[in-house]
Amino acid sequence: MTFTHAAFYRAMNLGHRGSPVRAELETALLEAGARAVRSFQTNGTVLLDLGDAPDDDAADRVVRDAAPRLAERSAYTHVALVRSLGDVAAAIDGDPFALTRDERTYRETLTFVDGGEPLPVDLPWTDPRDLLDLVAARPGVVLGVVRGGPGSGGDPNSAVERFTGGVASTRTLGTVRRLLAAAARA
Incomplete structure (x- = not known):
């Protein structure tokens, strides 16, 4: 796996009301096109492996396409902010x-x-x-x-x-x- 991006979900607390459980979050991102994901804590921090298209647009698209799945399965409707790991490290x-x-x-x-x-x-x-x-x-x-x-x-x-x-x-x-x-x- 080569993780290139992270998604920082707003107001997410895995397993709590209005938030998905870990499996729902990871499945939604995989179904939306990520090659691999790793939910990194219960606060909605997720590593993303985008496969052959590891650019910012692909990362944004995966997170955007996962949003309706999360809303349907767990009623989570907040946003995620997506950053390349290079940008995170530079910060x-x-x-x-x-x-x-x-x-x-x-x-x-x-x-x-x-x-x-x-x-x-x-x-x-x-x-x-x-x-x-x-x-x-x-x-x-x-x-x-x-x-x-x-x-x-x-x-x-x-x-x-x-x-x-x-x-x-x-x-x-x-x-x-x-x-x-x-x-x-x-």
């Missing part, structure tokens, strides 16, 4: 969080965004409650640092959607690193 090249990481850091995040306008704030930007820094913007992704603990921290997904008017889906830096490592081992 975290080096240590983009080095200047903002401190003892209050709870999570370092990547918020994938499609549509909308560019961020209208200068980066780094800190929310008024000092619970979120948006530290860098790369094509299709905004990097953030969340402070506070579970349920009390900043929300990069909401901030990016509010600022851009686009659709976003956020993953932690740890998830993204594990995703890239899994793709490299496949």
Whole structure:
């Protein structure tokens, strides 16, 4: 298998109401034309092997064609944001969080965004409650640092959607690193 792309589903929690189970998600993507898929966690992060056509258009088409199957089988109707693994790796090249990481850091995040306008704030930007820094913007992704603990921290997904008017889906830096490592081992 050669995984070349990842799909980051928005608001998916495998096995929960309104979301598919792992087998439904993987089957829908295979039926839509992927050669192989690997659902990478319960949060709707999926590796895609597109076979002989591993380009961005093919990846978008597979995810788009899987959407009606997911809606029919599990009532899941949110979107997925598709990125090449090369673009995902480039977003975290080096240590983009080095200047903002401190003892209050709870999570370092990547918020994938499609549509909308560019961020209208200068980066780094800190929310008024000092619970979120948006530290860098790369094509299709905004990097953030969340402070506070579970349920009390900043929300990069909401901030990016509010600022851009686009659709976003956020993953932690740890998830993204594990995703890239899994793709490299496949």
